[in-house]
Amino acid sequence: MHILLRGRDISDIYKFDVYTANGGYEGLKKAVSMKPSEVIDLVKASNLRGRGGAGFSAGMKWSFIPQSEPIKYVAVNADESEAGTFKDREILETNPHQLIEGAMICAWAIQATAVYIYLRGEFWDVAHALDERIAEARKAGFVGDNVLGSGWNCNVYTHLGAGAYICGEESALLESLEGKLGQPRVRPPFPAQKGGGLYKEATVVNNVETLTNAPWILVNGPDEYKKIGTEQSSGNKIFCVSGHVNKPGNYELPLGTTFRELLYTHAGGIANGKQIKGILPSGGSGPIMRVNGNDDPILDTKLSYEDMAKAGTILGSASIIVMDETVDMVWVASKAIKFFKHESCGKCTPCREGTFWLDKVVDRILSGKGQESDVDLINNIAKNMSGVTLCALGDFAANPIIHTIKNFPEDFKAHVEKKEVAAEKAAPAKAAPAPRRGKEAAAQAGD
């Protein structure tokens, strides 16, 4: 059952008429018939947790907004930039009205004055299509002045970023929306507080996928929502599967689904008959998991916030990057650190300098010129970046390096001792390309 990727079931649900004919905007109607505080309580009771990576309770976040403030904002985080993450884009392309509706439900709950959808600049075509969808919703009275005759005014606007991973960090996103460099702010004040949000007003920042859940929760109720998933992780989650699998793509499944089911029942198994060596379960920024081949019981780990924490890693945005036995993990570490070196905003010294030097030392090892002491040097630099920066990017950059060394020491050792490491880097997986939208995608996914 798709709650989010409904374009898989109804291919033209991106059209306003089709969306409303299939229950669209009923959740917003219900919300507007309730008191804002009741909407917040309902979303709290559903146990909807933030899908951007942190997994914080959405209802709780909304409840932090001081109701007495005359100006409040909702900022939708559509700056999807984590390596391996491509779920928000599918929502925006195939089910955009449900995001608009979800954002408006949140806006009603906090009595916001406006909603800004911050899209990464590369979603250029997506943003221009979304503008048209917003105009349709405005024309029908779901957005804009006097929403559904309630006397409440709230407009929705898109804002395009211009290529900066850091703008997915909520305070950097707000800085960027204000026309400044996308650099994180010192907190407190937090975005939910007066003085800490957009234009210094109290602001809720939520991920696209999080808000897209809201209409379903309003219509079906929190109890129905909690029936899906595990006790601590309610609802469906979109898992972005990439790398060495036969059918890469988005799969919307209940939280608590195992890696084995995701990778074999849905993503078509491991490409080219190879064995799995490692999985990055949360894009480029989370701790890498060691997998000793396709029979490793670690693949029975449930994809929920609590089970992933027990396994020593994180669910994050659930971007599952699969790597087979041919992959050299020093090369993976190098790819990861090059990303963060490029994306470090430069504000905090440990991150700016740390990513620069980590890249140099990892490259030295990769090129066969490293020494044994280089591995300790990397760990030393990485540890000095963790927990000491204004935002989590410093930790994100250190994480993959620390865990690749910890979980794949033999790969580093082989380079230092100049032994042969898996020679074949990045063998292109011969797999059918994933189609973009609609029923064709559903048919291929077998759901």
Next chain:
Amino acid sequence: MSIHDEKYAKRIEATFAKYPDKRSAVMPLLYIAQEEYGWVSPEGIEEVAQYCDMDPTQVKSIAGFYTMYSEQPKGKYWLQVCNDLPCALRGADEFHKQLKEYLNVEEGGTTADGMFTVEHVMCLAACDKAPMLQCNFHFVENLDMEKMKAQIEQWRAEAKAEKK
């Protein structure tokens, strides 16, 4: 050449109407300047600064921070190949290398005829459709060199037709 040109008036007006603060329009206006000049030229920076009541230096620092603003002229087709980890696992590094060889350009370089600029770029959120690239902000996905060569011929033909 100027972003004061009548053809941009409506878009600029609609942009300022979105925000309570003029400064928020700096990023959308930089895109317009880039469209007008082909890159964020000094003239474009000056004009955006005037519109947003900002110092040109501040506008230039914004243009420098974000990678989608080009601080130098690019080819007619600006090809940005994603070669981050998920794409690289599906052959993007090799594709990127072959593309540069085919067009005979260095990393970040532009072909002698001014048609194509090729450079690598960070994750574009299309990891399941790798190898892929962004051409003038539009995604071209599920590529291999055969498809790419055909696409390049198509772009060349389009450019020729435009000239006539």
